[in-house]
Amino acid sequence: MDHFLYSGGVLHAEGVAIPEIAAAVGTPFYVYSTATLTRHFTLFTEALSPLPHLVCFAIKSLSNVAVLKTLGDLGAGMDVVSIGEYLRARAAGVPGGRIVFSGVGKTREEIRIALEGGIRQFNVESEPEMRAISEVAVSLGVIAPVAVRVNPDVDARTHAKIATGKSENKFGIPIARAREVYAEAARLPGLEIVGIDVHIGSQLTDLAPFEAAFAKVAELTGALRADGHDIRRLDLGGGLGIPYSRSNEAPPLPVEYGAMVKRRLGHLGCEIEIEPGRLISGNSGILVSKVIYVKNGEGRDFLILDAAMNDLVRPSMYDAHHDIIPVIESAPAAPSQPFDVVGPVCETGDTFAKARELPLLAADDLVAFRSAGAYGAVMASEYNSRPLIPEVLVKGDQFAIIRERPTYEEMIARDKLPPWA
Numbered sequence: 001m002d003h004f005l006y007s008g009g010v011l012h013a014e015g016v017a018i019p020e021i022a023a024a025v026g027t028p029f030y031v032y033s034t035a036t037l038t039r040h041f042t043l044f045t046e047a048l049s050p051l052p053h054l055v056c057f058a059i060k061s062l063s064n065v066a067v068l069k070t071l072g073d074l075g076a077g078m079d080v081v082s083i084g085e086y087l088r089a090r091a092a093g094v095p096g097g098r099i100v101f102s103g104v105g106k107t108r109e110e111i112r113i114a115l116e117g118g119i120r121q122f123n124v125e126s127e128p129e130m131r132a133i134s135e136v137a138v139s140l141g142v143i144a145p146v147a148v149r150v151n152p153d154v155d156a157r158t159h160a161k162i163a164t165g166k167s168e169n170k171f172g173i174p175i176a177r178a179r180e181v182y183a184e185a186a187r188l189p190g191l192e193i194v195g196i197d198v199h200i201g202s203q204l205t206d207l208a209p210f211e212a213a214f215a216k217v218a219e220l221t222g223a224l225r226a227d228g229h230d231i232r233r234l235d236l237g238g239g240l241g242i243p244y245s246r247s248n249e250a251p252p253l254p255v256e257y258g259a260m261v262k263r264r265l266g267h268l269g270c271e272i273e274i275e276p277g278r279l280i281s282g283n284s285g286i287l288v289s290k291v292i293y294v295k296n297g298e299g300r301d302f303l304i305l306d307a308a309m310n311d312l313v314r315p316s317m318y319d320a321h322h323d324i325i326p327v328i329e330s331a332p333a334a335p336s337q338p339f340d341v342v343g344p345v346c347e348t349g350d351t352f353a354k355a356r357e358l359p360l361l362a363a364d365d366l367v368a369f370r371s372a373g374a375y376g377a378v379m380a381s382e383y384n385s386r387p388l389i390p391e392v393l394v395k396g397d398q399f400a401i402i403r404e405r406p407t408y409e410e411m412i413a414r415d416k417l418p419p420w421a
Contacts, residue, residue, distance in 0.1 A: 037284045148173055203242075218264055291304070324368070
């Protein structure tokens with residue numbers, strides 16, 4: 001569910017009409033719903049209760065500080081994969097004790113900043129990284145809390161580019177070697193073992209892969225405790241999918257996920273950490289764009305929009321589907337036809353949809369891409385020297401620009417000529 005609905009024939013974000021925002025900020029732009037963010041975060045906290053737990057929002061899905069503060073004020077932790085994300089979380093007022101640092105390439109400088117600023121735990125991805133964390137912690141005279149990310153070799157049955165739990169993926173330590181890696185961690189100075197971490201992929205639409213992975217985690221917990229390790233937290237990652245098309249079967253609900261977690265892991269007495277990103281942020285945002293031209297081609301017609309692949313790269317990178325709807329609601333019996341929906345970037349890959357059945361639209365009409373809150377703005381670029389587009393946050397009948405569109409002059413001014421030029 002989201003809070004982008006038609007009212008009086010006009011698409012609204014909560015209580016704000018989309019054309020009102022478009023008139024204020026220009027197109028294209030992203031707009032996020034506070035009510036949707038709040039609802040989806042709350043669904044996870046309720047699903048895991050009464051187990052002790054912390055829901056850590058995966059910042060990589062949507063990193064605007066205003067969004068992070070909205071979730072942080074609700075009690076969310078944060079899952080970060082770079083020191084830039086860590087600093088965004090801190091700027092949003094989230095204490096270090098609610099921040100988990102994941103990612104396969106943490107540098108010593110990143111480790112130092114996180115240890116000095118406060119960190120809930122590092123999710124360790126490799127033995128060299130584990131040793132680096134130990135060395136930095138010793139140099140600072142502090143103890144670094146760590147959980148080792150184990151790779152359970154479970155097929156997440158998702159897109160190959162967002163699967164992370166198979167043996168051929170770059171993430172984590174093979175679960176078969178976990179006991180020896182934990183033994184080394186226990187010997188290293190400056191480290192405190194606090195738990196186990198696992199994450200098998202993103203946009204999962206079936207609970208079976210989660211259940212298979214969590215069964216292995218439960219078995220490993222017993223083995224590591226028998227070895228003398230104090231395993232008191234289980235970080236289960238994220239990955240629960242969302243319905244990108246209203247015509248597709250819906251993925252499992254958070255309450256179903258929570259019931260499965262309790263069934264598989266509830267008897268262990270561990271605090272549960274989860275790191276949802278997409279399910280909290282995905283349906284909380286839409287991308288709004290304007291039709292520039294309607295072009296009649298050979299055997300197909302094109303809607304050319306002012307949004308492009310640099311603004312929303314998911315269709316080009318992942319062949320991802322986003323429902324596209326007109327901002328002004330079409331009459332039930334209004335004529336429609338198939339369009340290729342494309343942007344103005346000089347790439348054939350700048351295509352959002354092919355032969356998509358849509359109402360007859362004209363130049364200057366507004367359209368919205370649904371479920372664009374996750375991996376939309378965070379993956380945007382300035383390809384073709386197109387400025388990054390604005391982000392807007394709505395709460396009730398209010399809206400605020402939470403990232404401005406830079407001017408062309410500001411964008412170009414970041415380039416510096418060398419002395420010899």
